Ligand SMILES: [Fe+2]
């Protein structure tokens with residue numbers, strides 16, 4: 164059971180006049196709603212990959228996937244309250260055709276344990292995104308929504324991390340292999356999905372927009388997220404699967420802090 168429901172969000176309390184002019188926030192929320200709504204595409208890949216682990220496969224299919232999809236539908240409902248003119252379905256249809264092609268089983272890590280380390284990076288990324296948006300948001304319903312989604316993402320991270328520890332003990336992956344998996348996924352999450360979503364959202368929202376407008380909106384969405392990014396939290400979550408001795412951790416935190424900012428800005 165999910166810990167909250169879209170039905171509990173008091174959308175009627177929103178005063179649209181306080182947010183509707185924030186077009187960069189619109190693009191951030193709309194693109195997040197698209198990516199979250201496409202979650203079931205890669206869940207199938209993952210459930211198949213962990214088919215020999217009943218517990219994990221069931222959690223992915225029955226808990227994780229419905230929660231990710233609920234993030235998409237809650238964000239969509241928020242957008243519909245504040246920006247009712249936006250044709251979400253049309254934007255999602257074209258976005259999904261693009262997105263589904265890039266979601267194949269080939270992109271999974273070579274071992275189940277390393278893939279779990281990589282999944283921790285993804286949950287770290289979404290937890291950071293929603294925490295950043297929560298810090299940015301002034302509209303109370305949006306703050307509540309961001310807090311709900313963020314706490315789901317942190318819980319997903321913790322669950323996957325626990326399984327990572329089990330698998331990693333068995334697979335005996337060295338730190339170098341785990342670090343490779345973390346870095347590969349970190350490079351991948353850059354902003355490919357978000358860029359793809361913004362492009363399709365803009366094609367519907369502002370069909371007259373040119374490439375310069377698209378580049379400007381993409382840049383400003385990154386800036387909004389980066390300015391409010393909980394970098395220390397992000398880096399701690401990123402490094403946790405390496406289980407580094409404290410001295411090494413202190414040495415690597417600063418360069419990774421820079422790298423995390425850079426990747427979120429790209
Ligand atoms: Fe999510």
Ligand SMILES: [Fe+2]
Nearest residue numbers: 286315316319
């Ligand atoms: Fe998640």
